[in-house]
Amino acid sequence: MGKNLQSGERLRPVDLARAHGLSTQAVRNYEEAGILPAAGRTPFGYRAYTPLHADALRAFLALLPGHGHPTATSIMRAVNQGAVGEAFRLIDESHAQLLDDRRTLRAVESALRDLDREPATPPDPGGTFIGPLARQLGVRPATLRTWERAGLVRPRRDPRTGYRVYDGAAVRDARMTHQLRRGGYLLEQIAPLVDQVREAGGIEPLEAALGDWHHRLSARGRAMLTGAAELEAYLRARG
Missing domain, CATH: 1.10.1660.10 (Multidrug-efflux Transporter Regulator; Chain: A; Domain 2)
Structure with missing residues (x-):
C-alpha cells in the first residue's frame, strides 16, 4: 500500500x-x-x-x-x-520473437516459390501410398514416416489394409516439408510453417494472406x- x-x-x-x-x-x-x-x-x-x-x-x-x-x-x-x-x-x-516470426514468413514465401517452380504430379483422387510418394520426392519411405511422427505429414490409414494413404493435403505437406528440409530447416522449425498452411486451408489461401501477414508484423x-x-x-x- x-x-x-x-x-x-x-x-x-x-x-x-x-x-x-x-x-x-x-x-x-x-x-x-x-x-x-x-x-x-x-x-x-x-x-x-x-x-x-x-x-x-x-x-x-x-x-x-x-x-x-x-x-x-x-x-x-x-x-x-x-x-x-x-x-x-x-x-x-x-523483439527476438518478432524476428523469428519474420523469418518464418520468409521461409513460407520461399517454400511456396519453390513449390511453384517444381512440377507436381497430379494427385490421385484416391490418394497415394508411401512408396510412390517417396519415389516422387526422392526420399526413403522411412523419411516420410519420420515426418509423420513429427506431425508434419498426416496420412490416413486404409481401413482394409492399414496402409498409409496420402491425400492431396498430405502430399502438399510432404512436398513443403521436403522443400524446407532441402533449405536446411530442422523438423521443429518446419512444424509451425506447415501449421500456417493448414490453418489457411491450403497454399493458395495462404498466398493471399501473406500480404496481411507482412502488414501485421510491420504494425507489431x-x-x-x-x-x-x-x-x-x-x-x-x-x-
Missing part, C-alpha cells in the same frame, strides 16, 4: 480511467497487478494517484499492441519493482517502437 499523501498533485482513479476510456475498476486492477506503482492514500483512505501513475498507465497501454498483455504486464511489474534489467530482457525476448514492430518511447518516458519520470 502506498504512503499517505498530504500534498502534491492528486489524480483520482476516474481521472486515469477517463483519459484512456477505461473503467475505474480496470485502473485498480492494474495497480493490484503491479502494472502501476502502489497508489498513495488520502487522509480519508481514498486512492490518490499522481502524474507518475498516469505515465505508467500510458506506458503499459503503449506496450500492449507490440508485446501482448502477459509480456507488457511483466515489463511494467519489473520496472515498478526496480528490476529494469529484467524489463529490458523481456523486451529483448519479444511499429507498436514496439511506440511502446519503447512511452516506457522511456516513464523511466525518466521515475528518475
